[in-house]
Amino acid sequence: MKKLQYKLFVATIIMVLADNAFADHPLPKTGQTVTYAAGDDGAYQSGLAQSFTTNANGTITDNTFGLMWQNSYADNGGTVPSLNHASAIGYCEGLTLAGHEDWRLPTRRELKSLVDYAKPYPSPAIHDAFVSTTRTDGFYRTVTDFLWQYNTVWTVAFLDYDFCLGGCTGYYAHEGVAEESESSYVRCVRGEPLEDSTFSRSNGIVTDSATGLQWQDDFDNNPSEEDEQYPYIGSWNDALAYCENLTDLGYSDWRLPNINELHSIVDGTTAEPSIDPVFIQAGRNWYWSSTTYASDTSHVWAIEFNMGLDEILPKTANAPNVRCVRGSLGSLNSAPTDLNLSNTAITENSPIGTVIGELNATDPNSADTHTFSLTCNGATGAEGNFSIATPTLKSAVVFDYETRTSYSICVKVTDNGGLSYEKNVTITIDNNTSDDPVAEINVKGNGVSITDGDTTPSTSDHSDFGSVNIASGSVVRTFTIENNGTAMLSLTGTPPVALLGSSAFSVTAQPSTSGGYTAAQLRNGYVYVGAGYATTFTITFDPSTAGTHTATVSIANSDADENPYTFDINGSGYEAVVSSSSSESSSSLSSSSSSSVISSSSSSSSSSVVSSSSSSSAPSGDNDGLEEDPTADGNFDATPDAQQSDVGNVGSVTVESQGNTTLSGLSSASGAQSVTLSSGGSITLPYGTVSFTVSGLTNGGTAQISLYYPYDTTITGYAKNINGTWYDMNAAVDSSSGNYTKVSFSITDNSMFDLDGQLNGEVRDPGGAYRAASSTVAVPLFGLPGFVVLALLLGLGGFGFARRRG
Numbered sequence: 001m002k003k004l005q006y007k008l009f010v011a012t013i014i015m016v017l018a019d020n021a022f023a024d025h026p027l028p029k030t031g032q033t034v035t036y037a038a039g040d041d042g043a044y045q046s047g048l049a050q051s052f053t054t055n056a057n058g059t060i061t062d063n064t065f066g067l068m069w070q071n072s073y074a075d076n077g078g079t080v081p082s083l084n085h086a087s088a089i090g091y092c093e094g095l096t097l098a099g100h101e102d103w104r105l106p107t108r109r110e111l112k113s114l115v116d117y118a119k120p121y122p123s124p125a126i127h128d129a130f131v132s133t134t135r136t137d138g139f140y141r142t143v144t145d146f147l148w149q150y151n152t153v154w155t156v157a158f159l160d161y162d163f164c165l166g167g168c169t170g171y172y173a174h175e176g177v178a179e180e181s182e183s184s185y186v187r188c189v190r191g192e193p194l195e196d197s198t199f200s201r202s203n204g205i206v207t208d209s210a211t212g213l214q215w216q217d218d219f220d221n222n223p224s225e226e227d228e229q230y231p232y233i234g235s236w237n238d239a240l241a242y243c244e245n246l247t248d249l250g251y252s253d254w255r256l257p258n259i260n261e262l263h264s265i266v267d268g269t270t271a272e273p274s275i276d277p278v279f280i281q282a283g284r285n286w287y288w289s290s291t292t293y294a295s296d297t298s299h300v301w302a303i304e305f306n307m308g309l310d311e312i313l314p315k316t317a318n319a320p321n322v323r324c325v326r327g328s329l330g331s332l333n334s335a336p337t338d339l340n341l342s343n344t345a346i347t348e349n350s351p352i353g354t355v356i357g358e359l360n361a362t363d364p365n366s367a368d369t370h371t372f373s374l375t376c377n378g379a380t381g382a383e384g385n386f387s388i389a390t391p392t393l394k395s396a397v398v399f400d401y402e403t404r405t406s407y408s409i410c411v412k413v414t415d416n417g418g419l420s421y422e423k424n425v426t427i428t429i430d431n432n433t434s435d436d437p438v439a440e441i442n443v444k445g446n447g448v449s450i451t452d453g454d455t456t457p458s459t460s461d462h463s464d465f466g467s468v469n470i471a472s473g474s475v476v477r478t479f480t481i482e483n484n485g486t487a488m489l490s491l492t493g494t495p496p497v498a499l500l501g502s503s504a505f506s507v508t509a510q511p512s513t514s515g516g517y518t519a520a521q522l523r524n525g526y527v528y529v530g531a532g533y534a535t536t537f538t539i540t541f542d543p544s545t546a547g548t549h550t551a552t553v554s555i556a557n558s559d560a561d562e563n564p565y566t567f568d569i570n571g572s573g574y575e576a577v578v579s580s581s582s583s584e585s586s587s588s589l590s591s592s593s594s595s596s597v598i599s600s601s602s603s604s605s606s607s608s609v610v611s612s613s614s615s616s617s618a619p620s621g622d623n624d625g626l627e628e629d630p631t632a633d634g635n636f637d638a639t640p641d642a643q644q645s646d647v648g649n650v651g652s653v654t655v656e657s658q659g660n661t662t663l664s665g666l667s668s669a670s671g672a673q674s675v676t677l678s679s680g681g682s683i684t685l686p687y688g689t690v691s692f693t694v695s696g697l698t699n700g701g702t703a704q705i706s707l708y709y710p711y712d713t714t715i716t717g718y719a720k721n722i723n724g725t726w727y728d729m730n731a732a733v734d735s736s737s738g739n740y741t742k743v744s745f746s747i748t749d750n751s752m753f754d755l756d757g758q759l760n761g762e763v764r765d766p767g768g769a770y771r772a773a774s775s776t777v778a779v780p781l782f783g784l785p786g787f788v789v790l791a792l793l794l795g796l797g798g799f800g801f802a803r804r805r806g
Helices: 002-019 085-093 108-112 128-133 236-244 259-263 519-524
Strands: 052-054 059-062 068-070 139-145 152-162 172-179 199-202 205-208 214-216 286-292 299-304 309-314 338-341 345-347 355-362 370-373 386-389 392-395 406-415 420-430 441-445 448-450 464-469 475-483 489-491 497-501 505-509 527-529 534-541 547-555 565-574 589-592 595-599 647-650 653-656 662-668 690-695 702-710 715-722 725-728 732-734 740-748 763-771 788-794
Touching: 052 128, 052 420, 085 139, 108 139, 108 152, 108 259, 139 172, 172 309, 236 286, 259 286, 259 299, 338 406, 338 420, 355 370, 355 406, 386 406, 441 547, 441 565, 464 475, 475 489, 475 527, 497 505, 527 534, 534 565, 702 763, 715 732, 715 740, 740 763
Parallel strands: 345 420, 464 565, 653 788
Antiparallel strands: 052 059, 059 068, 139 152, 152 172, 199 205, 205 214, 286 299, 299 309, 338 355, 355 392, 370 406, 386 392, 406 420, 441 448, 441 475, 475 534, 489 527, 497 547, 505 534, 547 565, 589 595, 595 725, 647 653, 662 690, 690 763, 702 740, 702 788, 715 725, 715 763, 732 740
16 A cells, blocks of 8 residues: 555656756755855855755755655654664655655665755754754665675765775765665655756767756867876866866866766766766766865865765865866756745734735745745645735634634745745734723622722721720621623732721631632632622721721722722721719619519610611511611621521621521610619610510420620620519520620520510510629610620420531
């Protein structure tokens, strides 16, 4: 199958070459551009310019000769293989690279075409395109036999290399031979093999039909006979002058050939001399070239035609012979050497057919015309997104910057002589920011939007935290960050929400990512809010000094016009007033059964209703019939009271019932309820008395009641007001949490402590906690900040209670 594929490829490449003829001079330039003497290689620079394109698929395209070279050894672990002759042939024939399977070992002429004679030691003497994958510590193997010695082949070195057949030293060459059993480096090639020259002789001139060059083959004006004496000229300068001044066989445009031209008449199938038999003047000595040895410009390249090997000799040597050459250099066509695009960017969403730029070529032949195409050996696969109407490159699709920001394409320029050059060009897609998705931050408190930069705190949006007792109070507010945009919102600060100002404020819960994020974003460590999503953060106001406290909330984020998002908050702290116990009225406290009876000196009712501090209606799922503060969490279970069906609050008093019970009638009386203990001391019921009704108990059932007060170690019990008489409920007091004081007791349906006095599954309770009898404290009105949490849990029916902290 592979041989069939190879034959098909050869047939194809022959057709391509028919349309891409190499004019009349398929020899590469030597690379030498410096002139060391009149008539030398640097003066004429005969040949086609070396032109290579490095492809992204591990290959290099020779734009001059149409060959493709191996430039990747990934199949061999990245190492250039060193193999004997049979193994080298097998390696190339078995190679699959860049989707091609028709690789082969190169001929001597093909491998020599890569040599750059202008590079001095220690630079590798090879075109720059190949340097990174070229070994300079040995020879590369060719498929061409060296017939002067049995079972040997020609090799090429890309560093000036000491070589002499037979063991002599001091000779430096780019060419050598190796036995088939020896190992040499390998670089494979594909494409139609370069043909050897075809010669014809007429009237003392040998013409090479492949190169178009004509060679001197008469030295005594008798062109039909072999000369007995070959021209012995002398030094290199003498040889240059000889050819420049030669008038022979009707021509006066003779010159000394360069090293590549001299190599082209070496015949590797013969030896002694190694030159085509058409040359009847065939000496076996050294022949001068016009190419100076770059590593030592006092030397020059030469070829001895006994075996056909190249060599360097001093320019002052008197041994070599000379053979002049002529060719119409002005008519020789060279391939373009470069191409450029006037503009390499296009804006996303531009319509199909948008002009990107104009292409132009660099060509040694200034009169050449050029066509451009996207059909390249080094195609990247992205060429289908573009079109060319010479010399204009246009778009063939609508580009999207968010999908891809650049494309590498291969562009080919072909001159009117059929020679071509390829180059990869990168086209950049510019971002059209007008259609980009954007993030849009919005912050709310109490469900009300807070304007970015707001410096006027308000109770409606919870940026005004109100007044707090510095001894025992604090206020917690939860704020919401919304992303109302179409792109991911990044909270880029550390921490995401920062406070500047009074230390009485602290962020007690930072926002968290909402709406997803990418792995790359996760590595940034930012908090992300997806488009249409929201997250929350919590600020606690806990002043330790009286007076007004202010701070600025700052949220660094990715919103282009609201970064950072800021607003001011404030709150005030106050200190409770303490008076002496002698100023209080007194009454006696007597014991009744297991409860202490407290005589009241006040006739005020315990059922005055204080209206709610929130005007918002109860959210969906809340069926207790009461309006609650949407941010308050009075029962410390990490869920706002307004989101729970069995929790209600008035002002800052919260009552929680459990199970299937119903909460109603929550109220509070303002002002102090002063009583006198039987021992002569006095107590105060702080924050006013509370009243509530719990329904849904089993008839005769018992409710276990727990109240949570701001942390206060002076609270010693709970007193219940029944028809103006105060009873001590023998409550359990727990101040061990450090955050609040828990007061617990129970009430049974239709007991003396059930205000309605009926066996109906309801418990009604008016009452309040009291402090130790040894101190009397003036009580602030209920409406001032601070809170009492009343949590009711059923003791009958298997209900229990556990406090959860957020």
